[in-house]
Amino acid sequence: MAKVYYQDAVQTNVLKGKTIAIVGYGSQGHAHAQNLRDNGFDVIIGLRQGRSWNIAVQDGFEVKTVAEAAKAAEVIMILLPDELQGDVYNQEIAPNLEAGNALVFAHGFNVHFGEIKPPADVDVFLVAPKGPGHLVRRTFVEGGAVPALFAVYQDATGTAREKALSYADGIGSTRAGVLETTFKEETETDLFGEQAVLCGGTTALVKAGFETLVEAGYQPEVAYFECLHELKLIVDLMYEGGLENMRYSISDTAQWGDFVTGHRVVTDATKAAMKDVLKDIQDGTFAKGWIEEHKSGRPNFNAINEADNKHQIEVVGRELRAMMPFVKPKVKMGV
Numbered sequence: 001m002a003k004v005y006y007q008d009a010v011q012t013n014v015l016k017g018k019t020i021a022i023v024g025y026g027s028q029g030h031a032h033a034q035n036l037r038d039n040g041f042d043v044i045i046g047l048r049q050g051r052s053w054n055i056a057v058q059d060g061f062e063v064k065t066v067a068e069a070a071k072a073a074e075v076i077m078i079l080l081p082d083e084l085q086g087d088v089y090n091q092e093i094a095p096n097l098e099a100g101n102a103l104v105f106a107h108g109f110n111v112h113f114g115e116i117k118p119p120a121d122v123d124v125f126l127v128a129p130k131g132p133g134h135l136v137r138r139t140f141v142e143g144g145a146v147p148a149l150f151a152v153y154q155d156a157t158g159t160a161r162e163k164a165l166s167y168a169d170g171i172g173s174t175r176a177g178v179l180e181t182t183f184k185e186e187t188e189t190d191l192f193g194e195q196a197v198l199c200g201g202t203t204a205l206v207k208a209g210f211e212t213l214v215e216a217g218y219q220p221e222v223a224y225f226e227c228l229h230e231l232k233l234i235v236d237l238m239y240e241g242g243l244e245n246m247r248y249s250i251s252d253t254a255q256w257g258d259f260v261t262g263h264r265v266v267t268d269a270t271k272a273a274m275k276d277v278l279k280d281i282q283d284g285t286f287a288k289g290w291i292e293e294h295k296s297g298r299p300n301f302n303a304i305n306e307a308d309n310k311h312q313i314e315v316v317g318r319e320l321r322a323m324m325p326f327v328k329p330k331v332k333m334g335v
């Protein structure tokens with residue numbers, strides 16, 4: 001069993017009084033910055049001029065350019081989009097690092113795949129909340145927390161591990177529990193989870209189910225409810241008590257269908273494909289492809305995004321959700 005750390009494992013003084021620069025004020029950035037500030041840490045924000053800059057100022061933070069923030073801080077948490085981190089790090093952060101500083105990440109991607117090569121005299125660790133930034137903030141305000149992983153990549157000062165635990169405590173995650181991992185494990189499992197199951201696997205499954213019903217002549221509205229809307233109810237039951245709890249709540253007919261049909265859809269071939277996906281992640285093929293796609297202006301990313309936004313399931317879904325005032329995004333899209 002992996003060891004889980006809680007608040008009592010933390011030497012809270014190790015980061016107190018140090019200036020923490022949160023670079024980026026998006027999904028994760030705003031949550032880390034506000035939770036750390038509420039817990040009494042010294043936080044400044046590093047950004048470029050633009051939308052996030054104005055929001056961070058409105059939220060009462062001292063905002064500087066990334067270079068100035070990196071220079072002023074002893075702890076630099078990089079919460080920029082992964083595909084931009086390498087360039088921003090090389091141009092604005094690396095020249096301003098001092099021996100003994102801590103370079104921190106919420107995802108191991110850039111360090112693990114060699115896009116960022118930190119100097120030997122700084123601590124490098126990650127603290128990765130296992131949930132979207134807006135939940136990191138919301139659960140903290142409600143007195144709870146999103147659990148997190150932490151990992152030390154490089155311990156230059158002999159205190160990197162305590163700093164990582166203190167940071168996890170600062171954003172609230174020790175209330176829920178914090179697990180130790182490595183950059184390799186965090187990066188590869190995070191990418192695999194989001195590609196094969198959480199995002200890629202689920203959207204493909206939902207669309208295929210919807211298309212199958214609509215192509216067979218059923219009403220798209222009914223297909224939407226069966227294949228997308230109800231997914232949340234099932235996932236909530238799994239979240240609360242695993243497969244067993246979900247199966248306890250559904251009818252025996254649904255459970256029998258689950259037993260005899262699940263593996264007809266997600267077959268041995270699907271699992272073989274998952275192993276291929278994992279191999280592409282492990283050997284860097286996925287990371288290389290994504291950085292290249294981004295640097296060439298994202299032609300495929302934009303085309304697929306546009307096509308999926310026009311998919312019938314999205315059109316029908318927008319109409320149906322407009323008639324269900326209780327269903328609305330908790331976070332305004334694009335924020």
Ligand code: NDP
Pocket residue numbers: 023024025026027028029046047048049050051052053066078079080081082084088106107128129130131132133
């Ligand atoms: P977002 O896209 O939500 O936010 C990015 C922020 O970076 C914005 O404030 C943006 O500001 C700023 N930014 C973009 N480019 C620059 C630049 N060139 N110079 C300065 N600031 C810039 O990112 P996320 O919070 O989603 O991701 C941050 C990190 O957290 C990533 O490593 C990700 O893997 C990790 N993570 C994310 C999770 C999530 O749920 N989102 C979960 C766990 C980890 P502007 O308004 O100017 O564009």
Ligand code: MG
Pocket residue numbers: 107190191194
């Ligand atoms: Mg991820």
Ligand code: MG
Pocket residue numbers: none
């Ligand atoms: Mg049903």
